[in-house]
Amino acid sequence: xxxxxxxxxxxxxxxxxxxxxxxxxxxxxxxxxxxxxxxxxxxxxxxxxxxxxxxxxxxxxxxxxxxxxxxxxxxxxxxxxxxxxxxxxxxxxxxxxxxxxxxxxxxxxxxxxxxxxxxxxxxxxxxxxxxxxxxxxxxxxxxxxxxxxxxxxxxxxxxxxxxxxxxxxxxxxxxxxxxxxxxxxxxxxxxxxxxxxxxxxxxxxxxxxxxxxxxxxxxxxxxxxxxxxxxxxxxxxxxxxxxxxxxxxxxxxxxxxxxxxxxxxxxxxxxxxxxxxxxxxxxxxxxxxxxxxxxxxxxxxxxxxxxxxxxxxxxxxxxxxxxxxxxxxxxxxxxxxxxxxxxxxxxxxxxxxxxxxxxxxxxxxxxxxxxxxxxxxxxxxxxxxxxxxxxxxxxxxxxxxxxxxxxxxxxxxxxxxxxxxxxxxxxxxxxxxxxxxxxxxxxxxxxxxxxxxxxxxxxxxxxxxxxxxxxxxxxxxxxxxxxxxxxxxxxxxxxxxxx
Amino acid sequence: xxxxxxxxxxxxxxxxxxxxxxxxxxxxxxxxxxxxxxxxxxxxxxxxxxxxxxxxxxxxxxxxxxxxxxxxxxxxxxxxxxxxxxxxxxxxxxxxxxxxxxxxxxxxxxxxxxxxxxxxxxxxxxxxxxxxxxxxxxxxxxxxxxxxxxxxxxxxxxxxxxxxxxxxxxxxxxxxxxxxxxxxxxxxxxxxxxxxxxxxxxxxxxxxxxxxxxxxxxxxxxxxxxxxxxxxxxxxxxxxxxxxxxxxxxxxxxxxxxxxxxxxxxxxxxxxxxxxxxxxxxxxxxxxxxxxxxxxxxxxxxxxxxxxxxxxxxxxxxxxxxxxxxxxxxxxxxxxxxxxxxxxxxxxxxxxxxxxxxxxxxxxxxxxxxxxxxxxxxxxxxxxxxxxxxxxxxxxxxxxxxxxxxxxxxxxxxxxxxxxxxxxxxxxxxxxxxxxxxxx
Numbered sequence: 001x002x003x004x005x006x007x008x009x010x011x012x013x014x015x016x017x018x019x020x021x022x023x024x025x026x027x028x029x030x031x032x033x034x035x036x037x038x039x040x041x042x043x044x045x046x047x048x049x050x051x052x053x054x055x056x057x058x059x060x061x062x063x064x065x066x067x068x069x070x071x072x073x074x075x076x077x078x079x080x081x082x083x084x085x086x087x088x089x090x091x092x093x094x095x096x097x098x099x100x101x102x103x104x105x106x107x108x109x110x111x112x113x114x115x116x117x118x119x120x121x122x123x124x125x126x127x128x129x130x131x132x133x134x135x136x137x138x139x140x141x142x143x144x145x146x147x148x149x150x151x152x153x154x155x156x157x158x159x160x161x162x163x164x165x166x167x168x169x170x171x172x173x174x175x176x177x178x179x180x181x182x183x184x185x186x187x188x189x190x191x192x193x194x195x196x197x198x199x200x201x202x203x204x205x206x207x208x209x210x211x212x213x214x215x216x217x218x219x220x221x222x223x224x225x226x227x228x229x230x231x232x233x234x235x236x237x238x239x240x241x242x243x244x245x246x247x248x249x250x251x252x253x254x255x256x257x258x259x260x261x262x263x264x265x266x267x268x269x270x271x272x273x274x275x276x277x278x279x280x281x282x283x284x285x286x287x288x289x290x291x292x293x294x295x296x297x298x299x300x301x302x303x304x305x306x307x308x309x310x311x312x313x314x315x316x317x318x319x320x321x322x323x324x325x326x327x328x329x330x331x332x333x334x335x336x337x338x339x340x341x342x343x344x345x346x347x348x349x350x351x352x353x354x355x356x357x358x359x360x361x362x363x364x365x366x367x368x369x370x371x372x373x374x375x376x377x378x379x380x381x382x383x384x385x386x387x388x389x390x391x392x393x394x395x396x397x398x399x400x401x402x403x404x405x406x407x408x409x410x411x412x413x414x415x416x417x418x419x420x421x422x423x424x425x426x427x428x429x430x431x432x433x434x435x436x437x438x439x440x441x442x443x444x445x446x447x448x449x450x451x452x453x454x455x456x457x458x459x460x461x462x463x464x465x466x467x468x469x470x471x472x473x474x475x476x477x478x479x480x481x482x483x484x485x486x487x488x489x490x491x492x493x494x495x496x497x498x499x
Numbered sequence: 500x501x502x503x504x505x506x507x508x509x510x511x512x513x514x515x516x517x518x519x520x521x522x523x524x525x526x527x528x529x530x531x532x533x534x535x536x537x538x539x540x541x542x543x544x545x546x547x548x549x550x551x552x553x554x555x556x557x558x559x560x561x562x563x564x565x566x567x568x569x570x571x572x573x574x575x576x577x578x579x580x581x582x583x584x585x586x587x588x589x590x591x592x593x594x595x596x597x598x599x600x601x602x603x604x605x606x607x608x609x610x611x612x613x614x615x616x617x618x619x620x621x622x623x624x625x626x627x628x629x630x631x632x633x634x635x636x637x638x639x640x641x642x643x644x645x646x647x648x649x650x651x652x653x654x655x656x657x658x659x660x661x662x663x664x665x666x667x668x669x670x671x672x673x674x675x676x677x678x679x680x681x682x683x684x685x686x687x688x689x690x691x692x693x694x695x696x697x698x699x700x701x702x703x704x705x706x707x708x709x710x711x712x713x714x715x716x717x718x719x720x721x722x723x724x725x726x727x728x729x730x731x732x733x734x735x736x737x738x739x740x741x742x743x744x745x746x747x748x749x750x751x752x753x754x755x756x757x758x759x760x761x762x763x764x765x766x767x768x769x770x771x772x773x774x775x776x777x778x779x780x781x782x783x784x785x786x787x788x789x790x791x792x793x794x795x796x797x798x799x800x801x802x803x804x805x806x807x808x809x810x811x812x813x814x815x816x817x818x819x820x821x822x823x824x825x826x827x828x829x830x831x832x833x834x835x836x837x838x839x840x841x842x843x844x845x846x847x848x849x850x851x852x853x854x855x856x857x858x859x860x861x862x863x864x865x866x867x868x869x870x871x872x873x874x875x876x877x878x879x880x881x882x883x884x885x886x887x888x889x890x891x892x893x894x895x896x897x898x899x900x901x902x903x904x905x906x907x908x909x910x911x912x913x914x915x916x917x918x919x920x921x922x923x924x925x926x927x928x929x930x931x932x933x934x935x936x937x938x939x
Contacts, residue, residue: 012799016614016838025844027581029923032847032854035861039853040874042706042713042743044846049621052841055583062611062835066592069599069607073591079600086502087595090547095766096585099558104571105768106903107562108895114560115767128541140633140769141824143811147672179811179821184674188816198528226528256539258529281588281828282608283598283788285633285770301671314667315910325671329574329636329664329757330768342554348544351500353535357522358505364525365513382525406603415601420812437504438513470603473796477602480793480805484782486627487617 011471013064017488020051026058068471069282070414076436076444080386080417080429081174081222083252083274085359090346091278091339100338105330109310115334120305122337125344126270126291129352130251131261134297136304137289138332142249145269145288146180146216148327152267152292152299153214153243154184155324159299164213164242170199172223172421177216177247186213193423197223197378197388201232208240218247219263220254220384222421223377224363224429234264243267243296251275253360253385256353266293272333276340287336301327358434359385362441366432369445373452377424385433391426399455401426403463406474410466411447500544564765567898568929570859572878572920573709573908574635574662574735575768576760578848579924584762584835588828598788598824602803603795608827609802612790615834622740622837623754624747625776629787631830632773632822635735635757636665639703640672641786641820642731642753642775646701647676648784648819650729655701656694659683660708661733663908669703676700683909685710685880685916686871692722699726701753705733706746710905710918711875713743720750729753737761737774737833738922739876741849753777762836763829772829783809786820848923852877855921855930862930863919866938871916878920880905883937887917894936901936 037043053061070077077084095101099114109116123135139145150167157164167181170191178188189212191203204215215237219227227233234244246260246268252275260268272278272287280286292300298320303312306321314323347355360383367376367387375392391401405415405428417429432441454462467473505513510522519525526534545553564577571577588594592607599605599612612630619628632638643655655673657666659681670678679699681689695702702723706714720730732746734756746754758772759765777785783806791805811818840848856877860870863881872879883890887904894901902919905912917937921930 013610015610015617017617020838020841022842025841025847026583026839027844027848029844029847029851032850033858035854035857037853038857038860038872038875039742040713042715042874044740044742044744046624046745046748048741048745048842048845050618050837050840050842050845052844053838055581055839058835058839059583059587061838062587062593063590065607065610066587066590067607068604068610069592069596070601070604071592071595072597073595077597079597082597084595084597088502090550092589092594094551094554094558096764097555097558098563098565099561100554101764101766102563102565102577103561103767104564104569104577104765104900105575106571106573106907107564107900108892110892111562111895111900112560112767114557117560118554118557125541128539140637141822143821143823144633144637147821151671174823175810175812175815175818176821176823178816179814179818182816182818183821226526228528228530231530231533254526254529257526257535258533259535262533263530279594279828280597281594282596282605282611282831283630283827284824285826285829286824287770302667312907313910326664326667327637327671328634328668328769329662333769334767335764335770338554342550345542345545345550345553346502346547347500349539349541351503351544352541353538354500354503358503358510360525361505361510361513361517361522364517368517381528382519405601409601409604414597414604434503434505438506438509440504467603471606472603472799472801475602475795475801475803476793477803477805480791480803481808484789484805485792486613486782486789486805487620488613 011064013061015488016051016053016061020053022051024052024054026053026055075412076440077414078416078430078432079414080431083431083433085277085433086435087277087279088343091342094342095335095338116310118337118341122341123305126289129255130291131259132291133294134292134300135289136300138301138303138328139269139288139290140328140333141286142269142271142288143176144327145290146176148290148301149245149267149269150180150184151324152296153245155299155322156296157213159322164211166211167213168207168215170217172221172423173216173218174222174247174249196380197225198227201229201236204233205236208236210241212240212242214243214245216245216247218249220250223388223423224383224386225378225381226384230263253356255356257356261293266296272336272340276343278336278339285333285336287333298322299324301325303331355434362432362436363387365441366430366445370448373449386429386431389428390424393452394455397455398460399463401428404451406466407451407463410469413444413447568932569900570902570919570921570933571900573903573918574757575765576736576922577765577924578760578922580762580764580836581839583839584832587835588832593831599804606801609790611831611834613802615830616790618834618837619774620776623776624745625754626779627782628776629785630790631825632775632787633826634771634773635755636668638755638773638775639665639733640669642755643669643673643676643701643703645753645784645786646729646731649781650700650727652698652700653677654679654698655703656691656699657703658691658705659689660710660712661703661705662709662735665733683912691719695722695726695728697726699728701729701731703731703733707739707876707878711872711879713874716746716749716751738849738852741845742853742876758833762832770826770829772826772833784819786822788825851923855923855925859919859921859930862934863937866934868937877922878918881917881919882915883917885915887915891917897936899932899936901933
C-alpha cells in the first residue's frame with residue numbers, strides 16, 4: 001500500500017471568500033507619508049471586495065489545499081505525453097539567485113551580461129542537440145512555440161511570393177497542431193496513420209500539392225512510436241516546396257539519440273518543461289523555444305540572437321534577417337531557461353542521452369510486463385518513452401477506461417493519460433520517464449496487473465465506485481459545464497436565513 | 500548521474516524482460532545512419548556543487564534590482580514578495596503537480612484557480628475571469644481575437660498609450676485582425692473616438708498608459724458600444740487597481756493585464772501571469788483554462804476544469820485558441836500574495852506606491868527635470884536634455900537604474916523621454932540618487 005489511509009487528514013477547506021475579511025491583512029505596510037494625490041478623478045470609489053487572511057491563516061489555508069493534490073514528489077505520475085519526471089531542486093535554487101530572479105527585462109543590456117550569456121549557452125545546447133541553425137527562445141509554452149514555427153514557415157513562403165493554404169496534420173497529432181494551423185488561417189487536412197500507428201510516406205505524398213504549406217508531424221508520435229519514414233516524409237515534403245514542422249513535445253525520448261535537423265525537420269518547438277524538467281506547477285508555466293533549419297533561420301520572432309547581438313526590434317534586423325514580429329513582451333521565460341540550463345549542465349551530454357534511453361527502457365519494460373493482461377495498441381514496434389494501451393482488454397467487463405483510471409487513484413497512483421490519442425478507442429497512454437527505480441516500476445506494474453485481473457473477474461465495484469480514498473469522490477463534470485460557476489458568489493442573505 | 504535511479508544491473512534485467520539484447524534495439528525505427536552513437540559535442544555532466552558554482556558566477560555578472568536605486572517599470576514591476584508566498588509555491592504538491600485533469604486528486608490546484616478567478620474578477624470589476632494566461636501581452640492579443648469572434652468584425656483600434664511590445668504582440672499574434680494602431684504620443688491626447696467605425700471589433704486602451712497617464716475609459720466604452728464594438732482595457736501594473744477605478748466600473752468588455760506585480764519576481768520578463776476577465780455572457784468565447792464549481796458523488800462541493808469543449812484538445816482546429824496551458828504556479832503566487840494583502844493590504848500597498856511615485860516626481864521636478872504627466876499611479880514620463888538612452892546608461896554606470904528610455908522600445912518616439920517607476924521598495928535615498936543623476 002502506498003496510501004496511508006489517514007482520513008483524519010482529509011480536510012474540507014473553505015474558500016478564502018468564506019473565511020477571510022476585507023479588514024484582515026497578513027502584511028505589515030507603513031502608512032504612506034502625507035502627499036498631494038496625482039490620481040485626479042480616477043481614484044477608486046468602489047470597494048474591491050477582496051478578503052484577506054493573517055499570515056498564519058494564509059499558511060494553513062494553502063498548506064491544507066496543497067495536501068489535496070497529487071504530485072510527482074508523492075509518487076509515479078505516468079501521464080503520457082505530459083512527461084512528469086523528477087524536478088531537481090537545484091533548478092529552483094538557481095532560478096532564485098538574485099542575478100537571475102531579480103533582474104528587470106528592460107535594464108540596460110550592459111547590466112545583464114550574465115543573463116545574455118545564459119541565453120546564448122542555452123541556445124547553443126539546443127542547437128547542438130537538434131542539429132538546427134537558429135533558435136528563438138521567447139515562446140512561452142509549447143503551443144506558442146508551434147505558433148512561432150508555423151509563423152516562420154508562413155513568413156518564408158510569403159518571402160517566396162507563395163500563398164499556400166493547406167497544412168497536413170496526422171490524426172495522431174496533439175490538438176494544438178490543428179488549432180495552431182487554423183489560428184493562422186490554414187485549412188487543416190488530416191493524414192491517416194497505418195495499422196501500425198505510424199504515417200507512411202505514401203499517405204503523405206497522396207495529400208501533397210502546390211497548395212500545401214507544411215506538414216506538422218509529432219515524432220516520436222503520440223502513440224509512443226518513432227516514425228520510421230520520417231526522413232523520407234521530409235524529402236517528399238521539401239520536393240513539393242513545403243516545410244516540415246516537427247512537434248517536439250516528445251523530444252525527451254530521443255535527446256542524444258537522433259537529431260531532428262538530420263531527419264529533415266525545418267522548425268520544431270522544444271517543451272523545456274518536459275524535456276529539461278522545469279516544474280509544471282499545476283499546469284504551467286511552460287516554455288517552448290523553437291529551433292529552425294538553415295532555410296528558416298532568417299525568419300524568427302524578435303528577440304533573437306544574431307551572433308552575440310540581441311536583436312530586440314524588427315526594424316533593427318539587417319541583411320538576410322526577416323523577423324516576422326514579436327510573440328510576447330520581453331525575452332520569454334527566463335526563469336525556465338535557468339532551470340533547464342541547470343538540468344542540462346547537471347546531466348551533460350552523456351546524462352541526457354542516458355535519460356532518453358532509460359525513459360524508453362522503462363516504457364518498454366512496462367509494455368512487456370503488461371502485454372499478456374492489457375491490450376497494447378501497437379505491439380509490433382518498440383515503444384518510445386510512452387506506451388499506448390486501449391480498452392479492448394476491458395471488453396465485456398463493464399469497466400471503462402475512465403473507471404480503470406479512477407481505480408488507479410485508490411492504488412496510490414496518478415492515472416495515465418486517458419482517451420488520448422484519439423486514434424484508438426479508450427486510449428491509455430503511460431509514460432513512466434527515466435525518474436523511476438526498478439522497484440517503483442514493479443510496484444506500478446503489480447498494481448495494474450491486479451486491477452486488470454479484478455476487472456476481468458467482475459469486481460466492477462472496485463472501479464465504478466472509485467476513487468474512494470481521494471479528497472473528493474468522482475466529480476460531476478457535466479454539471480460544471482452546463483451551468484458554469486467560475487467565481488464565488490456569496491449566498492443570498494434571504495436564502496441563508498431560510499436554510 | 501544523481502537523477503537516474505536505474506543501475507546497470509537493472510537495465511540488463513529490463514532488456515532481458517523486454518526480449519532485446521541492447522538498448523539500441525529499441526531505437527530500430529530511427530532511419531539507418533541517423534542514430535547517434537557518439538556523444539553530443541557538449542560538456543559532461545557536473546556535480547551539484549559545480550553547476551551551482553557555474554550558474555552563480557553567471558548570475559553575479561548581472562546587476563540585480565536590489566543592488567541599488569531602481570526606477571524601472573514599463574510592464575514589469577519590482578515589489579516586495581512576502582516570504583510566505585515563495586515558501587508555499589515550493590510545496591511539492593503545488594510545484595510538482597500537473598494540469599488538474601484528475602479533479603479528485605487535484606482539488607488543491609483547482610480550488611486555488613477558483614480563488615484566483617474570483618480575485619481577478621473582483622480586482623478588475625468584471626463578472627468572470629479565466630485561470631490565467633502566459634502574460635499580459637499575449638492576453639491582450641487573445642482579447643483582440645475574442646472581440647473579433649464576438650462581433651464578427653475584423654478591425655481593432657489600438658491606442659498609442661498601449662505598451663509598445665504589447666502592440667507588437669497584438670499585431671503579430673492576432674492573425675486575421677487588421678490593426679489600426681494610433682501613433683504613440685506621450686504628450687498630447689489622442690482622438691481615439693474618431694477611429695471607431697462599423698468595422699471595428701474593439702478598441703484597445705491601456706490605463707495607466709505606457710507613459711503612466713490615467714485614462715477615462717467610460718467615454719471610450721460608450722463610443723465603442725454605440726458603434727457595436729467592444730472595449731478591451733489593458734493594464735500592466737495590477738497594484739494600480741487598488742487605487743484607481745476598475746475598468747469593469749467604466750464599461751470595459753474584456754479586461755486583460757499583467758499580474759506579475761502581485762506575488763511574482765521580475766525574472767528578466769518571464770514567467771509572468773496574464774490576467775483575463777470579461778462578462779458572463781462571453782464566457783464560451785473566452786480563451787484559456789477555467790476551474791468551475793461542481794459536486795462529487797457524495798454531494799460534496801468540489802472543483803473541476805470546465806468548458807473544455809472550447810479547448811484545442813477537444814475542438815482541434817475549431818478551438819477558441821491554441822493555448823493548452825496556463826501560468827498555474829505564477830497564478831498561485833498571485834493568489835497567495837493577494838490573500839495575504841486582502842483589500843486592506845492591497846489598498847495600503849497601492850497608496851504607498853502612489854506616494855513613493857509622487858515623492859519621486861516632486862524630487863525630480865525640484866531638480867529641474869520636466870515631468871510630463873498630470874495624473875499617474877506609480878509611473879510617469881520625464882523629458883531629459885539629450886539622448887535618454889545615454890543618460891540611463893550613464894546612470895547605470897553609477898549603479899542607478901533610472902528607468903526606461905522610450906526609444907529602446909519605440910524607434911518612432913522622441914529620444915529624450917524616460918519612463919520612471921517607483922514602488923513601495925523605493926527609499927528616500929534612492930529618490931535623492933535619481934534626482935542627482937537626472938537633475939540639471
